Structure formats: C-alpha cells, structure tokens
Amino acid sequence: MSAARTGGGPGSAVGYVHDALLYDDPGQLVDVVAPFLREGLAAGEAAVLATGARVAGVVRDALDDDPRLLVLDRAEAYRTRTPATITGFRRLADRQVAEGVSRVRVVGETDFGTTAQERYEWQRYEAVVNVALADRPLWGLCVFDTRRLPEPVLESARRTHPHLVTPRGRVRNGGYVDPAVFLRDLPAPPEPLEQGTPRLTARDVTDFIGLRHAVAAELATLPGPRDVVEDLLLAVDEMTSNAVRHGRPPVDLELWTDAGRVVCRITDRGPGPADPFAGYGPAHGEDLSRGGMGLWLARQLCDHVHVARTAEATSVRLVTRLR
Template identity: 60%
Template sequence: MSVLGTSGCALSGGREHRHDGLVCDGDEHLVRAAAPFLQAGLEAGEAAVIATTPRAAGALRDAVGSHPLLHVVDRAGAYQGRTPTAITSLRRLTDRYTGDGVPRVRVVGEVDFGATERHWLEWQRYESVVNEALAGRPLWGLCVFDARRLPAPLLDAALATHPALLEPGGAPADNPRFVDPADYLRDLPVPEEPLEATPPRLTALDVREFVGLRHALATELAGTRAHPDAVEDLLLAADEMVSNAVRHGAPPVSLRLWTAEDRIVCTIGDGGPGWDNAFAGYGPAHGDDLSRGGMGLWLARQLCDHVDISGGPGGDGVRVRLTVRLR
C-alpha cells in the first residue's frame, strides 16, 4: 500500500458512456457537425445539453431550434473549477435528466483549459480520465476544441483522449490516434515545482500521527497572506494524505511545506512499494457508498488546484504534491 491508500476511482464495467471529440475551425464547422448530433438525440427522445462558450451555444441553439429537451447551461457551472468536481457535475446532470425518463443525455461541451501549461495539464488528465470515470453512465459527450485559438499541445491532447471524432454531418469516426487512458495518464509529465529547490518552511521526516503536525502546519500558514479558506483546504488535504500514508503506507512518512506569494505547496511521501493506479482520486474508491471510506485522494483533488503523484510500481515509495493557489 502507499500514501494513496485505497483512494482509486471506482469504475463501472459498463460502456454506455461515449466520449467523442470535435476539432473545429469556426462556427460553420461546429454547426455542421454538432447540430446533427444534437438533433439525432432529440429525435430519439434523448436530452441534449450545450455547455460551451456563449457564442458557440448561440450558434448551436439557432441551428437546432427550440425543443423542450434542449438545454443550454453555463459552461463554468458544468466544468466547475477543479476536474473531480466537473466529473461529479456531469454524473449529477446525467442522473437528473435520466431520472425524468429520458434514455440518454447528449452533451456538447467546451472546457476552459486556463491560461498556463500548468492549468492545461489538469484538463488534459480530465479528458482522458472521463473515458473511464463516466463509464456506465447513459451519457454521450462531444468535446469541442477550437483550432483557431487553442495551442498545439491541447489539440494533440484532443486527438489522444477521444476514441472517436465527429465528422461534418454528425457521424462519429474511429480515431486512430486515441491512446489508452491508463497509458496516456502515466505518460503525462509531473511538472517541476521551483519551490522544491528551496529550503522548506516546514519539514517533518518521520510522521506517526497528525495532531501535532496539523498544529505546526496551521501555525506556519497563519504567518502567510493566505485566505483562511485556502489554509483550511490545504490542512484538510494534507490530513487526508498523511492519514493514508500512516495507515496504509510504509515508514518513513514525510511532509514538507513551502509557501510563496501566489501558492502553497505541500508534499507527503512514504516508503511503500509504489503505486500504479492512473485513475486514483477522480471518484470515491467505493463509488456512491461513501460509508466505506476511500475518499482521501478524491477530497484532495477537489480541495487543491493541483495534485501531482510520483513513484511508480517497484519504486522507492510514493510522493503526493498538493498545490493551493492563492487568489
């Protein structure tokens, strides 16, 4: 076992979920491909949801026309800030509409990848993870990528993370560039953190319990400009990761803390045998049965802006790096 404990993603064995991509170069291209996709769903009695930029949503709504099963939702609400929350939002959206009796939900969505490569990485992970994390849900997602404004790495990610690509006219075609999600996630880099090359603000090299350590962490963070909510998020996430390491990992369990004007960084490591679950933390380990635990890494991913994991199977332990940005 390791610092991650049992916090993997509970994946369904079903394959009702579809996850297609559309790389387009303008509104006309978008409408020619996505409008027939939405119309086909409406004609089959399925719900159709648009969660794109306002401009794209307007073009699609005009093309499809008014329909009681067509819904335009706020993109920021559908893809809430952090990726596990976005996955939860899509699950709930699907459950809400299918609970009203529709057989399936079609979603045309457009992620806001953010302004930096560091933010891009979180959503690149998301685009691959949802192939498994939403498996079994009666959801057919169509992810829109605007070739006019997205950088090449994100367009490459679009091709690597979608099993099929939509053609003009709304027909999906198998994507030969699709990469198995587990392989794709393992190959994504763990970005360097410059703060780690500097002396930590707090170091604990052999953690056996968290009460005293939490007090020390809180004391250090009280001397920063961090908002109390950001401090509490980091404390809770670190608590979960240290608890997993102490309960399930091998000693020594360590913690290091760095602070800067724009972020807090905390690493937790253990001496366990390593880890090889690419989907860990994108859902509770035991699905909807939260009473069984397995929520540590899932909570950490929701509380922190970035969660980076290093240490593969057979390696020298596992390290989780938590980053909370100070806004």
C-alpha cells in the first residue's frame, strides 16, 4: 500500500495539499514517491517531478521513465524569487485543469540556496504556499534529504507541512504551526552591509523626484547588468511611494553597496502591513488595475525583501545581487 493512501490521504481535489518526506537514503525516497506518482497517474491525475537531477534520475528509473510524467527543470520551477515560483505553480495547475485533469501531484525539491538570506526566503516560501496555493488542486510532496540539508531547513520543513509521509504511511504533523505564526517568528538574517556607512542617506524625504535622481545617480556608477539596476530602482520607487501612501512621515532612505550587491532600506513611522503574506501575490488578485502591487513588485524585482515592524516604525530592506 502506498504512503499516500496509508493513514488517510485526501479524498478529493478541492485544494492544496502540502506533505513532506524527510529521508536519509534513496530507498526511502523511492518507496514513497514512486507509489504516490503511480496512483495519481492511474487515477487520471497529472504527475509532475520538480527536483534536482539526482532525485529525478532515481524517480524516473523507478517509474520506468513513464512518458506521462512531466519533468520540470528545478531551476525553472523554483525560480530565483519566490513569488515567481508561486505564480508558476498556480499556472501549472490552471493549465492542467483546463486540459481536464482533476488534480496535479507534484514531487518538489526546493533549492534553499547557499546563503543565509536565500535559505530565509525559501523557508518562508514553504509556509506561504499553504495559503498562496490553497485554492488550487495541487498535491505537493516536498522531499528533504536529511543527509545534505542543514538542520534549520529540516526544522522549517517540520513546521511548515501539515502532513509527514514515510514508507509506513502518511500522518498528521504535530509540529506544524500556523503559517502566519511561522512567518512572524522566523528571524531574518542580519545584513552585513548595513553595519557600514551608507553610500547614500536621505532623511525626512519630501522631494521624491529628487530622491529618485539621487538613487539613480548612485546606481549608475555600479557594475552589473543595467536591467538589474533598473529593476532595483523601480523597487525603490515602489517602496518609497508605499511609505508615503500607507505609512507616516518622516520617510528615510539608506543605501549601501559593494562590488557584488546593493542594499536599500526605506523606513517610515507607520505600522506597516499587518498581513504576513503581503507581497507574495497582487493585493487584488489577478486584477492588476486595482493597484496594491508595490510590495509584490518589489519581491519580483529584488533578490531579498524583508519587512520589519516595530512599535515606532516600519522598514523595508531590499537586496539585489549585481550579477
């Protein structure tokens, strides 16, 4: 009997299901993943593999390279920025449903990157998708190799997946916490550049056109592709506009740079967004004409975005690599 059925798998395709497999040898991986995908294919569901090459090879061999299995390149599925990944999986579900599929089973292997900031973004992603994909008929089985991944990642896996799966079955995860609580409690890594003197400081900003010109002048001297610099400038525009529109004065900006990246912090004295999921999708869904896109655009345009709220102020930190 497959792990998906043992312990009471979800019986209908009403919304997102988010399971985790923590394994320490390829045999465990195959014993869970292969039956999970076979059952989906037998039921007429779509079966998708979005993992690294090593896992993909083992699973494809176990399924005799079944041509019905849709194999996605992990770098394409788990894109550099998490909102794009969420959008990609939403569109994947929509395409499959349009073709008559009732549910899409996805075996995924998130790439948590190599830096503390990258890990932080993808740990947050694992919590956010419980809400961001809730209305899509996706059954995600996320696989975590306990031999290769650091303990903070494994701990976040235990806290962000409602069910855990082993070769013995699928069980409710007692360690799962509400996604909003997880997002609130996960500490953001420090930004070393902020320990130095800012390259540009603007206090109590009122001339936002002048501020844009000042930021653009600083960014124009930096190495790196112009489209990356322009994306950051647009994100800075959006966040300063948000601070004016939704926050309280004074609005301050600080900008740090080195040879490889740029950090910009915008601060106002307002309470900031109360919604911990803000910016992982447009505020008004698919209707982009209604606005509410500032933080969402910033998350699309920058490598890392962190919102910090205190009793006195709200700050948004934007980080972009000059690659």
